[in-house]
Amino acid sequence: MDTIISNIQDFMPYIVIAFSAIILLLLILIIVLFRSLSKVEKKYRKLMRGVNNKNLEEHVISYLDKIDEANKTSEAALEHCSVIEERMKGCVQKVSMIRYKAFEDVGSDLSFSIAILDDNNDGIILTGIYSRNDSTTYAKPVDKGISRYDLSEEELTVLNQAINRVNIH
Template sequence: MEDIISIIQNLMPYIVVALAAIVILFFILIIVLFNSLGKVEKKYRRMMRGVNNKNLEELVSSYLDKIDEANKNSQAALDNCATIEEKMKGCVQKISMVRYKAFEDVGSDLSFSVAILDDNNDGVILTGIYSRNDSTTYAKPIDKGISRYDLSEEEITVLNQAINKVNIH
């Protein structure tokens, strides 16, 4: 044990110099770390300050509020679209027309039938019959694709064409 103590005493100046160098190295390292920490803290404070001296938390909170408001407006718009779509089912959506020659002695296809239907196939068929002496126009109501009145071949054709039209919503 005495040998170890004598070796340590002989090397004591070197040990003190080495420990002093380590302390100086740690001191320099601490200064560098504080300097780096100061730079990071400056960047952090600038980031937290945000725009126009608002801090980042207030900025994020205000954007979240704007997002919530946009979601509410979007949902209101979707609700309005659904309401409008439901109302549109009662509007004219399907129209079909056929021109034909009602009588052999009339030279052109001046007679016509027009089917005007909504999404539920409710509506009317308008028919105009042209002859040499007069012209007659009449309407037949359509309820769910069916008429209470007898339909001519042309009226049946125009009704089926209108019913079979596909609506794209």
């Protein structure tokens, strides 16, 4: 036993230096761990801000409920848009007009034809014929792009122009 103690005493300065180095390394490690812990604590506080006596799970669930509610509202809005889009097909969407001289002895392009159609090419053609003594306006119905009445050249032109208009939905 005396030999062990004398050997330890011989190496005592080296043992003290080794333990001092270990203690210094442990102190550095503790400082690094405290800094990391401080960063984690800041992130935790940032994550938990605004949470009054609720745990994080309840907070996340409340946000998920809000997301579900927003999705339902969005689906309802899309459905409503579909209904409106379907109803709009019956509204005036295609219009074409032409002015022309119906008679050679009248000086200006005062006669006109207007085609007013919906998305299904249903609607009317309005024609106004101007002459020196008279002015006449009449309408012809259009069903799926076809009129059951005879159409003049100008009326056919405005009808075809209106039918060929591109609707952007």
